[in-house]
Amino acid sequence: MKKVFQRPEVLSDVVMHYCPGCTHGIIHRLVAEAIDELNIQDRLVGVASVGCSVFSYNYFECDMQQAAHGRAPAVATGIKRVHPNNIVFTYQGDGDLAAIGTAEMVHAAARGENITIIFVNNAIYGMTGGQMAPTTLLGQVTQTSPYGRNAETQGYPIKVCEMLATIEGTAYVERVSVDNVKNIMATKKAIKKAFQTQIDGKGFSLVEVLSTCPTNWGLSPVESLGWLRENMMPYYPLGIYKEK
Amino acid sequence: MSDKVLMKGNEAIAEAAIQAGCRYFFGYPITPQNEIPEYMSKRMPKVGGVYLQAESEVAAINMVYGAAGAGARVMTSSSSPGISLKQEGISYIVGSDLPCVIVNIVRGGPGLGGIQPAQSDYFQAVKGGAHGDYHLVVLAPSSVQEAVDLMTDAFDIADMYRVPVMLLGDGMLGQMMEPVEFKEQKGRDLPSKEAWATTGTKGKRRKNVVNSLYIDPKELEDLNIKRFERYKQIEANELRYEMINCDDADIVLVAYGTTARVANSAMRSARSEGLKVGLIRPITLWPFPVEAFQKAVQTTKAFLAVEMSMGQMVEDVRMAINGAKPVHFYGRTGGMVPTPSAIIEELKKILGGER
Numbered sequence: 001m002k003k004v005f006q007r008p009e010v011l012s013d014v015v016m017h018y019c020p021g022c023t024h025g026i027i028h029r030l031v032a033e034a035i036d037e038l039n040i041q042d043r044l045v046g047v048a049s050v051g052c053s054v055f056s057y058n059y060f061e062c063d064m065q066q067a068a069h070g071r072a073p074a075v076a077t078g079i080k081r082v083h084p085n086n087i088v089f090t091y092q093g094d095g096d097l098a099a100i101g102t103a104e105m106v107h108a109a110a111r112g113e114n115i116t117i118i119f120v121n122n123a124i125y126g127m128t129g130g131q132m133a134p135t136t137l138l139g140q141v142t143q144t145s146p147y148g149r150n151a152e153t154q155g156y157p158i159k160v161c162e163m164l165a166t167i168e169g170t171a172y173v174e175r176v177s178v179d180n181v182k183n184i185m186a187t188k189k190a191i192k193k194a195f196q197t198q199i200d201g202k203g204f205s206l207v208e209v210l211s212t213c214p215t216n217w218g219l220s221p222v223e224s225l226g227w228l229r230e231n232m233m234p235y236y237p238l239g240i241y242k243e244k
Numbered sequence: 245m246s247d248k249v250l251m252k253g254n255e256a257i258a259e260a261a262i263q264a265g266c267r268y269f270f271g272y273p274i275t276p277q278n279e280i281p282e283y284m285s286k287r288m289p290k291v292g293g294v295y296l297q298a299e300s301e302v303a304a305i306n307m308v309y310g311a312a313g314a315g316a317r318v319m320t321s322s323s324s325p326g327i328s329l330k331q332e333g334i335s336y337i338v339g340s341d342l343p344c345v346i347v348n349i350v351r352g353g354p355g356l357g358g359i360q361p362a363q364s365d366y367f368q369a370v371k372g373g374a375h376g377d378y379h380l381v382v383l384a385p386s387s388v389q390e391a392v393d394l395m396t397d398a399f400d401i402a403d404m405y406r407v408p409v410m411l412l413g414d415g416m417l418g419q420m421m422e423p424v425e426f427k428e429q430k431g432r433d434l435p436s437k438e439a440w441a442t443t444g445t446k447g448k449r450r451k452n453v454v455n456s457l458y459i460d461p462k463e464l465e466d467l468n469i470k471r472f473e474r475y476k477q478i479e480a481n482e483l484r485y486e487m488i489n490c491d492d493a494d495i496v497l498v499a500y501g502t503t504a505r506v507a508n509s510a511m512r513s514a515r516s517e518g519l520k521v522g523l524i525r526p527i528t529l530w531p532f533p534v535e536a537f538q539k540a541v542q543t544t545k546a547f548l549a550v551e552m553s554m555g556q557m558v559e560d561v562r563m564a565i566n567g568a569k570p571v572h573f574y575g576r577t578g579g580m581v582p583t584p585s586a587i588i589e590e591l592k593k594i595l596g597g598e599r
């Protein structure tokens with residue numbers, strides 16, 4: 001019998017701790033499939049960040065390091081400089097990457113560091129219980145923007161891809177989404193391309209994946225996908241922002 | 245190779261690290277340690293190593309974390325304000341049991357402070373400036389030659405026990421020129437890093453994970469206890485100190501680093517005046533050489549700790565003496581350096597019963 005659906009080799013055979021309907025799980029799977037197809041598992045080193053994906057070191061069957069909050073790109077830099085032939089990636093949330101880790105992200109990009117970042121943007125701090133993130137939309141209600149994010153006092157959500165596209169050192173930057181099957185396929189393609197960019201030695205690659213947090217958005221998984229489409233996509237347009 | 249060369253402390257420290265096999269350096273400029281990254285940027289490419297100027301000390305120490313986790317001999321250097329920024333990374337390095345060397349060329353503080361030599365970061369180095377239960381091994385050379393000689397040890401101790409090691413100097417040590425000899429260093433038999441370093445599995449082994457997160461408190465407690473068993477071994481095997489003229493001393497000076505040189509010349513002048521003065525110079529600040537004090541306390545009448553601070557190491561001296569004899573303190577701070585004559589004056593006050 002031919003197996004038509006099986007777990008990617010690089011995805012561990014354990015139960016993930018994500019909430020039901022959370023798209024972190026889908027993104028893990030897409031990353032794993034891309035890795036399998038590129039056959040890079042044996043020389044892969046992943047860097048887990050601090051956020052809901054903190055346990056990703058348990059979910060990928062490759063060497064892993066767990067980094068302090070926001071520092072994953074610096075940790076990945078250290079690994080890559082020691083083993084330039086390894087494929088090194090980080091998996092980071094929006095709070096991790098675009099708030100506390102902004103400097104590490106921007107400067108890894110500026111150095112053209114030959115690493116790949118999987119950036120999961122769910123417009124909220126998931127792990128700590130739904131506080132405002134740097135990517136929280138204007139008007140969005142969170143635990144720390146109870147009246148809706150107000151630009152006057154809380155500023156504007158950061159557009160990471162647009163910002164990184166202006167940096168000379170970036171080689172591949174794309175924003176994708178996992179709200180429907182077509183976009184999920186496109187997400188996998190983008191992740192594969194990002195890893196290929198690193199394999200080809202072209203420099204810094206980042207894929208921003210628009211993702212959901214049903215638990216902290218206070219919506220059902222299906223409603224969440226709709227909310228993502230209606231609210232996040234207009235402000236965070238999908239597309240390739242940089243390709244060298 | 246064994247000819248003496250005249251070198252600035254900072255440059256000699258950098259060269260010694262390279263000779264000890266360090267091939268990765270991540271840093272960020274700050275006075276008075278700039279000659280270390282500058283030297284590294286010149287030399288590393290020539291020996292097939294990596295020099296990287298990070299965007300901050302925070303990033304630099306996390307690059308060290310990544311490189312150490314990947315199995316490399318790696319180092320960073322900074323001075324007080326920069327070392328404060330590195331504390332987060334130091335805690336993660338400890339928690340993940342990674343080896344590395346951190347050079348701290350201390351300057352006056354707090355805040356931006358000054359750029360002159362100080363020892364006011366003793367507490368931060370020795371008592372733990374970051375979160376969690378841990379110790380740093382802290383080595384405090386008092387001359388450029390000793391800094392050079394300690395460098396191989398620093399890396400070896402780090403690798404042997406999987407701990408970060410801090411070389412604690414001050415602006416004076418970093419900036420002074422002294423003749424140094426780069427002796428052939430033996431090095432030790434060190435454990436392999438294969439069992440834990442993230443080098444890629446190459447399809448040959450199970451995955452390695454470098455991590456400091458343990459949600460189960462029992463597991464975390466067990467790991468801390470295991471780490472402290474290694475600290476016990478370090479205390480047993482790696483203690484370093486110097487005792488001079490303590491046997492017949494009425495009073496024993498206690499000083500480390502460059503201050504110990506000032507204390508040493510104060511001791512010699514005092515002796516020529518007939519005062520019976522000795523000196524204990526801790527070389528490892530952690531582990532603190534308690535045994536030296538237990539010896540000296542048998543014969544001497546009092547101790548005088550001298551520091552370039554408001555009094556930090558003196559607390560460890562008091563603990564080592566445990567109330568058996570009086571422990572006095574003399575210090576200058578903010579970049580001011582004690583003079584031998586000021587120390588002698590203090591000695592005379594104490595011996596004359598004024599204190």
Ligand SMILES: Cc1ncc(C[n+]2csc(CCOP(=O)(O)OP(=O)(O)O)c2C)c(N)n1
Binds near residue numbers: 096
């Ligand atoms: C230095 C530090 N500050 C704060 C925290 C607490 N913290 C843990 S996860 C997190 C936010 C994570 O949000 P995000 O990166 O968006 O990931 P998500 O959980 O949404 O996937 C914060 C603030 C921490 N662990 N370390």
Ligand code: SF4
Binds near residue numbers: 127214
């Ligand atoms: S809190 Fe949100 S981001 Fe975290 S696992 Fe649950 S749904 Fe996913």
